Amino acid sequence: xxxxxxxxxxxxxxxxxxxxxxxxxxxxxxxxxxxxxxxxxxxxxxxxxxxxxxxxxxxxxxxxxxxxxxxxxxxxxxxxxxxxxxxxxxxxxxxxxxxxxxxxxxxxxxxxxxxxxxxxxxxxxxxxxxxxxxxxxxxxxxxxxxxxxxxxxxxxxxxxxxxxxxxxxxxxxxxxxxxxxxxxxxxxxxxxx
Numbered sequence: 628x629x630x631x632x633x634x635x636x637x638x639x640x641x642x643x644x645x646x647x648x649x650x651x652x653x654x655x656x657x658x659x660x661x662x663x664x665x666x667x668x669x670x671x672x673x674x675x676x677x678x679x680x681x682x683x684x685x686x687x688x689x690x691x692x693x694x695x696x697x698x699x700x701x702x703x704x705x706x707x708x709x710x711x712x713x714x715x716x717x718x719x720x721x722x723x724x725x726x727x728x729x730x731x732x733x734x735x736x737x738x739x740x741x742x743x744x745x746x747x748x749x750x751x752x753x754x755x756x757x758x759x760x761x762x763x764x765x766x767x768x769x770x771x772x773x774x775x776x777x778x779x780x781x782x783x784x785x786x787x788x789x790x791x792x793x794x795x796x797x798x799x800x801x802x803x804x805x806x807x808x809x810x811x812x813x814x815x816x817x818x819x820x
Contacts, residue, residue, distance in 0.1 A: 629674045636667040638695075644748055646699070661748070662696040664709055680724050688716040694748065704748050711792075713742035713758070733767040746803075751795040753803070759789035778814040783807060 642661040668690040675683045692712035697704040722735035739761045746754040765780035786809040793803040 628676075631670075631672040633670040634668075635670075637665065639664045639666070642694075642697075644697075659699055661694055661704075662698075664692065664694045664697070666690065666692040666709070666712070668692075680726070682720075682722050682724075684718075684720040686716075686718045690714055690716070697748070707748055707750055708745050710745055710747050713744040715742035715758075716740060727771075729771055731767075731769050731771070735765050735767070737763045739763075746793040747795070749795065751797075751801075753795045753801040754793045756790050756793060759787055759806075761787060761789075774820060775815060775817045778816070779812075780814065781809065781811050783809045785809070 640663050642664050644659045644661045646657055646659050668688065670686065670688045672686045673684065677683070690712055691714065692709040694704050694707055694709060697707075717740040719738045720735065722733055724731055724733040741759055741761070743758045744756050746756055761782075762784040763780070763782045764784055765778050767776055767778045769776040783806070787806075788808075789806040790803045791806045793801070795801045
């Protein structure tokens with residue numbers, strides 16, 4: 628078994644933040660100086676091989692990321708979470724390799740969790756991105772002593788609907804980007820030696 632633990636505490640000064648600006652009915656983008664922010668948290672990773680064929684990996688992350696001092700257009704955003712910084716993340720992966728004299732076959736399943744987060748520092752309700760769970764799977768096939776590997780894969784196996792970003796542009800519109808639906812594919816990898 629192998630375990631990794633990372634603790635971190637970062638202070639950002641003169642942090643820059645993108646922002647939409649309106650002059651009349653014309654929108655443009657600008658960069659604001661958000662003064663300062665603090666990020667701190669912990670990440671834990673565990674890898675275990677109960678047998679020579681089975682590998683199980685897990686990870687858990689906790690993040691606190693907020694502006695320390697940020698005022699824009701008379702509004703104080705100090706203390707608000709920085710965008711795209713979920714408080715909790717986690718993953719669990721299991722793979723099992725079947726060894727033969729002629730080839731290796733490795734099915735694998737990956738689960739991941741992304742916690743709720745904000746898509747912008749303004750934190751309008753439409754900019755809140757809900758947490759979601761994701762399950763991916765793949766099967767790798769490799770001939771013994773071959774330089775190539777064939778992978779059959781599926782992402783978002785249960786076709787979970789989720790949002791990856793959102794933006795409110797008052798008073799004109801709001802929009803959100805939807806995450807990729809269930810997808811299947813084949814990848815052929817060749818290692819040049």
